[in-house]
Amino acid sequence: MIKMSARTDCSAKESAAIRGGAIILALVTVSFFIMILGHNPFSVYGSMIEGAFGTVYRITETLRKSIPLIVASLGISLAFRLKFWNIGAEGQIMMGAMGATFCALNFPDLTSWLLLPMMGAASIICGGIWGAIPAYFRAKWRTNETIFTLMMNYVALKWLTYLQYGPWKDPAALGFPKIPGFSPNAVLPNVFGLHAGWIIAIVLVVIVHLFINHTQRGYEISVVGGSENTGRYAGMNVKAVIIYTIFLSGGLCGLCGMIEASGVNRTLSVGITMGAGYTAIITSWLSSLKAPVIPAVCVLFAAMIQGGTFIQMAFQIPQSAAQILQGTILFFVLGSEFFIRYRVSFIKNIKAEGEK
Amino acid sequence: MSVGEKQTVEILKVLYRGADILILDEPTAVLTPQETDRLFDILLRMKDQGCAIIIITHKLHEVMEISDRVSVLRRGEVAGTVNTRETSPMELTSMMVGKKVTLSIERPPVKSEDIMLEVRDLSLIDRDSIKKLDRVSFSVRAGEILGVAGVAGSGQKELCESIQGLERRKRGEILFKGENISHLTPRAIFEKGLRISFIPEDRLGMGLVPTMDLVDNVILKDYYLQKGIFLDREPAKQRAEHIVKMLNVHTPSIYHPVNKLSGGNIQKVLLGREIDSTPDFLVTAYPTRGLDIGSAHLIYDELNRQKERGVGILYVGEDLNILLSLCDRIMVMFEGKIIGTVDASTATKEEIGLMMLGEVTGGVNSND
Numbered sequence: 001m002i003k004m005s006a007r008t009d010c011s012a013k014e015s016a017a018i019r020g021g022a023i024i025l026a027l028v029t030v031s032f033f034i035m036i037l038g039h040n041p042f043s044v045y046g047s048m049i050e051g052a053f054g055t056v057y058r059i060t061e062t063l064r065k066s067i068p069l070i071v072a073s074l075g076i077s078l079a080f081r082l083k084f085w086n087i088g089a090e091g092q093i094m095m096g097a098m099g100a101t102f103c104a105l106n107f108p109d110l111t112s113w114l115l116l117p118m119m120g121a122a123s124i125i126c127g128g129i130w131g132a133i134p135a136y137f138r139a140k141w142r143t144n145e146t147i148f149t150l151m152m153n154y155v156a157l158k159w160l161t162y163l164q165y166g167p168w169k170d171p172a173a174l175g176f177p178k179i180p181g182f183s184p185n186a187v188l189p190n191v192f193g194l195h196a197g198w199i200i201a202i203v204l205v206v207i208v209h210l211f212i213n214h215t216q217r218g219y220e221i222s223v224v225g226g227s228e229n230t231g232r233y234a235g236m237n238v239k240a241v242i243i244y245t246i247f248l249s250g251g252l253c254g255l256c257g258m259i260e261a262s263g264v265n266r267t268l269s270v271g272i273t274m275g276a277g278y279t280a281i282i283t284s285w286l287s288s289l290k291a292p293v294i295p296a297v298c299v300l301f302a303a304m305i306q307g308g309t310f311i312q313m314a315f316q317i318p319q320s321a322a323q324i325l326q327g328t329i330l331f332f333v334l335g336s337e338f339f340i341r342y343r344v345s346f347i348k349n350i351k352a353e354g355e356k
Numbered sequence: 357m358s359v360g361e362k363q364t365v366e367i368l369k370v371l372y373r374g375a376d377i378l379i380l381d382e383p384t385a386v387l388t389p390q391e392t393d394r395l396f397d398i399l400l401r402m403k404d405q406g407c408a409i410i411i412i413t414h415k416l417h418e419v420m421e422i423s424d425r426v427s428v429l430r431r432g433e434v435a436g437t438v439n440t441r442e443t444s445p446m447e448l449t450s451m452m453v454g455k456k457v458t459l460s461i462e463r464p465p466v467k468s469e470d471i472m473l474e475v476r477d478l479s480l481i482d483r484d485s486i487k488k489l490d491r492v493s494f495s496v497r498a499g500e501i502l503g504v505a506g507v508a509g510s511g512q513k514e515l516c517e518s519i520q521g522l523e524r525r526k527r528g529e530i531l532f533k534g535e536n537i538s539h540l541t542p543r544a545i546f547e548k549g550l551r552i553s554f555i556p557e558d559r560l561g562m563g564l565v566p567t568m569d570l571v572d573n574v575i576l577k578d579y580y581l582q583k584g585i586f587l588d589r590e591p592a593k594q595r596a597e598h599i600v601k602m603l604n605v606h607t608p609s610i611y612h613p614v615n616k617l618s619g620g621n622i623q624k625v626l627l628g629r630e631i632d633s634t635p636d637f638l639v640t641a642y643p644t645r646g647l648d649i650g651s652a653h654l655i656y657d658e659l660n661r662q663k664e665r666g667v668g669i670l671y672v673g674e675d676l677n678i679l680l681s682l683c684d685r686i687m688v689m690f691e692g693k694i695i696g697t698v699d700a701s702t703a704t705k706e707e708i709g710l711m712m713l714g715e716v717t718g719g720v721n722s723n724d
Contacts, residue, residue, distance in 0.1 A: 227560070234542070
């Protein structure tokens with residue numbers, strides 16, 4: 001018989017071991033899937049690592065893919081600390097990118113030193129407002145934020161589609177529905193072979209870490225996230241805490257959109273996010289919402305995406321195999337939470353023993 | 357239906373289905389003494405008919421009154437099983453605590469005549485337009501413990517939260533040292549230099565942040581007074597250590613999450629923080645619920661120490677024996693109204709029980 005009992009004594013080391021074990025189990029499970037496809041899982045995994053870190057170019061590509069994940073994960077982690085399940089990072093990234101693009105298209109001749117900060121500010125405001133709308137309704141009328149933020153994603157997506165096919169369509173593209181490219185002034189400069197987004201990401205990791213752990217506002221977020229009633233008891237304005245935290249959360253996601261639009265795409269399109277808003281939910285959860293852990297997890301996930309592209313070329317395995325791996329890892333890690341919270345022990349069947 | 361009636365219906369349902377074993381978990385928490393007697397009558401009749409009954413309770417006198425055998429649980433283990441006739445409350449207590457304790461609660465006399473808190477015509481209508489408080493008026497002197505009795509849900513929670521400034525929909529006046537604080541938020545009250553400490557009924561849901569450690573919980577009420585945007589935990593560290601020492605909190609360290617402490621230690625952390633802010637007035641709701649007798653008495657002693665310091669205390673309780681021996685006066689609430697206030701040194705349980713049913717009005721001191 002299997003007996004389950006709640007446990008509260010799980011140390012940080014043990015829980016890290018359990019999570020690590022879950023990832024290994026996920027790799028093992030997916031290797032069966034790879035074998036069904038007719039390949040040797042070891043060489044496939046080997047090539048994935050090779051594809052992600054094999055050459056300087058590949059490392060740069062992996063890091064380039066990790067930047068939006070890091071910035072969006074930081075944003076999401078703020079909301080999750082509040083137990084506000086913000087699934088709307090995708091939409092917030094799009095709206096942020098839109099804000100940045102608006103500035104880039106309207107002031108193409110402004111000097112970079114002015115234009116880039118302006119684009120950043122616009123993206124934070126647009127992404128932040130996109131997050132604050134569901135937060136307002138949640139604080140005021142206790143609406144379900146998961147559904148609300150998810151729906152906001154679709155609104156944002158359709159809004160971008162409208163802009164791309166309508167008012168922002170490039171007249172020079174001969175009827176092809178695309179938004180004009182940015183002027184060089186609106187493009188993030190390269191620093192050591194990679195767009196300056198990586199510097200922004202590192203600075204944000206430090207800022208978010210300090211904000212959560214060493215400021216009064218950060219403390220309020222932890223209190224309200226732990227118990228809204230306790231926040232009220234301590235005299236905090238719980239509604240305001242919810243709204244401004246989610247504004248910040250959405251703002252960071254919006255900034256992620258600006259980095260992508262300016263640093264990578266140099267224009268805006270409906271595919272701007274590359275699913276980063278959804279992947280970042282996974283990465284921020286896997287980092288247990290801790291800012292210093294987020295970059296490591298995000299680089300690993302970016303490596304998986306980059307490696308996935310590589311195995312597609314090397315083995316003709318569809319890239320979706322890498323996505324199956326991602327999904328499986330999440331599934332196992334979320335499942336392993338159960339073993340962190342409960343102790344499972346096997347006890348012999350008493351009845352069977354009596355019959356012996 | 358009243359809670360007592362609902363419970364009777366539950367028991368009827370069980371009997372109707374032909375149960376042989378009846379398990380009751382703290383059945384008297386919401387009952388008046390009269391309703392308790394009725395429940396016990398039913399239980400005794402069931403026993404005569406051959407039913408087996410397990411009753412879980414923290415009130416020792418109930419154990420002595422109704423049971424044939426008692427099992428004492430301590431930290432998930434059976435500390436012993438004895439026949440009720442051959443044991444005494446003293447022995448049971450020792451089994452519960454694991455060592456001998458004295459069960460007496462002191463009641464130092466009230467020295468001051470100064471009125472610390474006065475409530476006038478306080479009414480509260482909640483979101484579903486139900487009257488939770490109905491023209492409540494009373495006063496508490498400095499160094500006095502005013503007990504509040506009443507079946508659960510008679511408006512005690514709303515009263516506590518109103519005094520603390522958490523309820524915004526109230527009408528009426530709350531005068532604290534002569535100043536009307538009925539429209540102020542908790543922070544505004546604090547900033548006026550008026551210290552009201554509050555130990556809410558739901559410790560982990562309201563008084564503390566369960567996942568945070570002692571230090572972060574200690575800083576909860578005054579962190580915002582620090583200058584600048586940063587948070588300095590150094591002073592809180594010393595206070596947490598002080599609280600651990602003062603109330604003998606059992607914790608591996610001051611960086612241990614409070615939800616991983618035992619109930620008694622959680623309550624000590626909360627009480628410690630509230631007392632450490634040197635309050636003028638202390639509102640406590642069921643501060644010893646779920647605690648073993650040893651911890652409970654530690655808390656009564658601490659309340660008495662505060663009383664001697666001249667703190668006014670509002671003590672919402674459920675165990676009438678404790679209310680009668682700890683408090684100076686006992687105010688009885690029924691459906692949001694105050695039925696009457698009695699002197700705890702002369703009142704009887706039966707008298708208070710009748711008032712809890714809303715049957716007696718006015719401060720009658722005896723119904724012999």
